[in-house]
Amino acid sequence: MEPVLKLEHVTKRFSGLVAVNDLSLEMPKNCIHSLIGPNGSGKTTTVNMITGVLPVSDGKIFYGDTQISGKPVFQIARLGIGRTFQNLKLFSSMSVLENLMIGAHQMTRIGLIQFLVDLRGEKREEKLLIERAEEVLEEIGMADLRHEKVKNLAYGKQKMTELGRALMMKPDLLILDEPAAGLNPSERREFVDILLKTHEKGIDLFLIEHNMDVVMNISTKITVLNFGAKIAEGNPYEIQNNDEVIRAYLGDKYKPVDLPPAVEG
């Protein structure tokens, strides 16, 4: 089966620094693929190249059979690749609903400024956006918070809003940069449950994550980077038992742990 995403000998150089070094990887369909490694090992740079934020220095990136390296961010997004960010990119003084709608403005023919001007108008596209936002709010369990300003939400709900914003465009592939960072165990469980539901609906997930309990519990495939280069690839069991990964990243003390149950309410 053709991979969803394929990196062929991808390198990124920043002046003298090689941030990603000759990286090749394939993400199979129906997969939760995690990219892990120590701080500074090149994970975010890799995602920035996949999403078109940074140009590759060498190599090629394919989404299905379409070469996406060299294409601008908006074109890559329109092909069906959604993304969340390590540092949330939300409008904190606006409501959850408005943030979701802004996330989808790329799907519509109108530009962002026009969209903001028209936010309370009667335009057909806005009605469609509101309908879609309502669907997403149900999916992420935040329908009752639709009119709450983002700045009043707990951090876990802000992260969920960021996820919702990425879901607005109905991506086929969703790239998540540290989705569990900053979440308490209960919020983490809730977030992971929503991610798994999202995946069950047919969205492939590619995630950068430092929380190994999350990675080892949900990943189908894991790629490990160190100093920009791939040092290992495999399923969670293989990665947990890989000597080089233990030396470079996991350490001796890592023991797989199940995620705790979510606390209701």
Ligand SMILES: Nc1ncnc2c1ncn2[C@@H]1O[C@H](COP(=O)(O)OP(=O)(O)OP(=O)(O)O)[C@@H](O)[C@H]1O
């Ligand atoms: N725009 C840039 N200009 C120069 N160097 C950069 C730039 N972006 C990243 N780097 C460097 O590239 C290397 C890889 O960084 P990157 O952020 O991709 O690592 P990471 O694995 O995502 O780290 P973390 O887990 O801390 O988020 C680091 O040495 C970083 O300092």
